[in-house]
Amino acid sequence: MRRAVLWCVLLVVLLAAGGGGSGPSEIAQGYGYPAGHYSSAEFVVSDDPAVMVLSVRHGDRSLRVWGDGRTELVTGSEDERETFMRRIERSRLLSLIRSAVDHGLAEFDADVMIHEMQGRPRDGHSLGGPPCPTGSERIEVTLRLVSYTRDSFKNPRVERAGFCAPETYAHIPQAQAFAELAALVEEELATARREGSIEIRAGPPYSEATFTLSNDPAKLILSLGRRLTLHETLVSRLFGDGRLEMELKERGHDPVIYERQMSYSEMVALVRIAVDHGFGEWDTEALREVFGIVRGGIDASGARGSIHLETYRRGDYAREGVNRQFRFQDVGLAREFSSHVPQVRGLLLLREKLNAEFEAVRREGGK
Amino acid sequence: MTRLLVLLSIAWYPFPVLAGTFLGSAGHLSSSCGGSPCSNFIIVHPVGYTSAGIGGELEIPICIEPGEERLLRAPVENAIAIWNALNPMMGNCRDCGTADEPFREGVQLLDTVVLHELGHCAMGLDHSNYQAPMADDSVNFTSGTEVNSYGEGADGIRGSRDDVVTPNPGPPPPNALMTHWYRLADNNPVVIDGTVIDATTFSLIWALLPAGSNWPASANRFVAESLGAGDDTQSVMHAAAVRNMLYVGISADDSNTVRHAMSGLDAQAGTADDYTIRLVLVNDCADAEIEVRMSDLEETLLGDCLADVTPIDPEPPPLGSVHHALQPIPMLFPRITVRINENISWGIFADSFESGDLSRWAQR
Numbered sequence: 001m002r003r004a005v006l007w008c009v010l011l012v013v014l015l016a017a018g019g020g021g022s023g024p025s026e027i028a029q030g031y032g033y034p035a036g037h038y039s040s041a042e043f044v045v046s047d048d049p050a051v052m053v054l055s056v057r058h059g060d061r062s063l064r065v066w067g068d069g070r071t072e073l074v075t076g077s078e079d080e081r082e083t084f085m086r087r088i089e090r091s092r093l094l095s096l097i098r099s100a101v102d103h104g105l106a107e108f109d110a111d112v113m114i115h116e117m118q119g120r121p122r123d124g125h126s127l128g129g130p131p132c133p134t135g136s137e138r139i140e141v142t143l144r145l146v147s148y149t150r151d152s153f154k155n156p157r158v159e160r161a162g163f164c165a166p167e168t169y170a171h172i173p174q175a176q177a178f179a180e181l182a183a184l185v186e187e188e189l190a191t192a193r194r195e196g197s198i199e200i201r202a203g204p205p206y207s208e209a210t211f212t213l214s215n216d217p218a219k220l221i222l223s224l225g226r227r228l229t230l231h232e233t234l235v236s237r238l239f240g241d242g243r244l245e246m247e248l249k250e251r252g253h254d255p256v257i258y259e260r261q262m263s264y265s266e267m268v269a270l271v272r273i274a275v276d277h278g279f280g281e282w283d284t285e286a287l288r289e290v291f292g293i294v295r296g297g298i299d300a301s302g303a304r305g306s307i308h309l310e311t312y313r314r315g316d317y318a319r320e321g322v323n324r325q326f327r328f329q330d331v332g333l334a335r336e337f338s339s340h341v342p343q344v345r346g347l348l349l350l351r352e353k354l355n356a357e358f359e360a361v362r363r364e365g366g367k
Numbered sequence: 368m369t370r371l372l373v374l375l376s377i378a379w380y381p382f383p384v385l386a387g388t389f390l391g392s393a394g395h396l397s398s399s400c401g402g403s404p405c406s407n408f409i410i411v412h413p414v415g416y417t418s419a420g421i422g423g424e425l426e427i428p429i430c431i432e433p434g435e436e437r438l439l440r441a442p443v444e445n446a447i448a449i450w451n452a453l454n455p456m457m458g459n460c461r462d463c464g465t466a467d468e469p470f471r472e473g474v475q476l477l478d479t480v481v482l483h484e485l486g487h488c489a490m491g492l493d494h495s496n497y498q499a500p501m502a503d504d505s506v507n508f509t510s511g512t513e514v515n516s517y518g519e520g521a522d523g524i525r526g527s528r529d530d531v532v533t534p535n536p537g538p539p540p541p542n543a544l545m546t547h548w549y550r551l552a553d554n555n556p557v558v559i560d561g562t563v564i565d566a567t568t569f570s571l572i573w574a575l576l577p578a579g580s581n582w583p584a585s586a587n588r589f590v591a592e593s594l595g596a597g598d599d600t601q602s603v604m605h606a607a608a609v610r611n612m613l614y615v616g617i618s619a620d621d622s623n624t625v626r627h628a629m630s631g632l633d634a635q636a637g638t639a640d641d642y643t644i645r646l647v648l649v650n651d652c653a654d655a656e657i658e659v660r661m662s663d664l665e666e667t668l669l670g671d672c673l674a675d676v677t678p679i680d681p682e683p684p685p686l687g688s689v690h691h692a693l694q695p696i697p698m699l700f701p702r703i704t705v706r707i708n709e710n711i712s713w714g715i716f717a718d719s720f721e722s723g724d725l726s727r728w729a730q731r
Binding site: 055057062162225226227228229230231233234235249250251252253298299300301302303304330331332333335337 | 434466467468469470483484487488493500501502503504606607608663664665666667668669670671672673674698699
């Protein structure tokens with residue numbers, strides 16, 4: 001309750017100062033950073049879907065925004081996690097980053113700031129900012145700009161900054177930025193919970209493809225194996241009659257099979273995710289050469305699967321009896337460095353959808 | 368067919384036998400090894416060891432990501448001390464657990480993960496146990512490639528010498544291949560004695576396994592117990608995310624594999640190309656070959672090692688290079704990088720290694 005009151009007080013202060021993301025505030029005066037100190041800065045934000053331009057992490061909540069506005073929201077502990085995919089409009093994204101820049105976040109230096117603003121010895125803190133009583137109070141922000149210029153300060157900024165309990169430091173402009181971004185996470189999370197994830201379609205070229213499926217109950221249509229948690233793996237298999245089989249293997253236990261019957265339209269929609277993202281034309285060698293997505297870190301967790309289509313056609317490319325095996329050696333690395341690759345985005349969507357199917361069946365206790 | 372391939376290996380390699388499991392051999396680095404798939408028959412040396420094969424002390428500078436020293440310094444220092452000592456021990460694993468045992472409550476210990484990841488990134492070791500390819504789930508059987516199925520053998524212990532391996536069906540090659548090096552004399556991964564480790568005492572050749580062995584034994588705690596080393600001895604490179612598990616040292620399996628690489632390009636101990644490894648913690652990452660950092664990783668992993676290997680044989684054998692050295696993946700990071708998952712609630716065993724006092728754990 002006390003925490004909520006502090007946040008409200010802070011937001012009132014921000015609004016009173018002309019805040020809400022519109023510019024620097026008067027309360028910066030007196031700490032060597034007069035109002036408008038940073039607002040002359042010019043910066044460029046990438047619109048590349050592969051570039052993560054902003055991430056905010058506060059306790060067990062995190063928000064990540066890519067250049068095309070795709071936004072991932074995650075909350076919950078490692079054992080119980082909620083994930084939402086949303087999109088932030090470009091103009092809003094730029095406005096959010098403008099506010100952060102106006103508050104000096106792009107030039108954030110915890111040591112210098114603490115030294116100058118609070119008169120504490122520079123050795124008293126690590127570069128990561130003031131120490132937090134608990135990890136959950138720390139706000140971590142990554143702001144990734146293509147370029148940043150303010151007077152003689154001209155450096156492309158790739159910043160990762162951490163801060164604790166900004167309400168305690170409301171007189172520091174950067175603290176306001178941290179608080180604003182933490183509030184943004186809450187706001188976006190509330191919207192996502194209310195409205196749910198949005199479907200992010202792949203678009204051309206693969207989404208123009210048409211395909212047909214076998215209706216043979218014994219015929220495998222789509223499969224995907226991956227780790228579900230640190231101690232569980234899940235292999236999902238969709239068969240021609242719409243049966244979705246989910247084999248859960250928990251460490252030290254025998255596998256458990258869960259099942260769900262999908263309608264034909266659900267089945268097509270699931271396969272459509274894979275087809276829209278190029279899995280019908282999967283070429284391991286080409287993808288390895290061009291994107292390096294097969295290469296992975298040691299200890300990484302990968303994903304492997306297959307797709308089987310009776311017919312597939314996209315423009316002049318037409319095939320019968322398509323059988324494609326696909327593998328991502330390191331899903332995390334692919335997500336981080338190759339999210340511009342349609343197949344990577346497809347894998348993430350497919351995994352999210354199949355994980356949701358599994359969680360729904362497991363919640364219902366069905367097998 | 369496996370025997371045939373093994374015999375061909377004997378005939379073609381300039382030395383009949385060369386040492387656990389090295390990176391790349393189990394297929395993790397399938398796009399590496401100079402542009403072609405890695406053979407299983409490889410030895411991986413630390414970053415900086417070159418085809419010149421110059422022996423002596425190989426110093427490897429390691430840094431911690433700026434801003435993360437408070438969390439990472441003690442675990443990194445502990446890991447460096449353990450790997451530098453290269454002192455195998457029995458009873459190295461507290462609250463020990465394996466890949467085949469059920470999940471348990473507790474916390475993941477940062478010290479354990481940093482030690483394991485530096486085993487990959489600094490020492491060139493891969494996992495000693497097998498990871499099923501469909502979903503990367505680890506099991507206690509000893510590592511190998513092109514394996515269709517494993518059987519526990521008569522002793523009912525996975526990872527032991529009598530395990531029965533069935534190769535993948537299909538036209539050979541490839542066939543089931545060993546990736547775990549073993550002691551020629553006894554295929555014992557936990558024994559500690561005065562054996563000098565080099566090509567005369569270690570092997571990766573199936574046909575040379577001692578009587579009673581079908582596959583190399585690896586040091587998981589059940590195998591260790593069956594060999595009289597107690598159920599608290601285990602290879603640091605055994606892949607398993609087990610809460611509360613703390614390694615206070617390395618096993619003979621870990622030490623032997625590193626020592627085998629340290630016998631140099633000629634794989635003969637006591638020659639000029641032998642080297643020793645000294646990991647050093649430096650303050651400036653610009654001076655480091657390896658960086659340890661906290662990263663926003665998927666919830667399915669504790670940490671990872673981003674490294675590649677490059678062949679360094681002066682004259683590569685016909686079946687492909689044997690000797691490789693670790694190197695960074697420049698398209699990802701300028702240095703070899705250990706990433707620790709910042710989304711995990713880590714337990715930190717900051718000190719008390721000497722006393723073994725577990726009561727001083729702290730949680731991040």
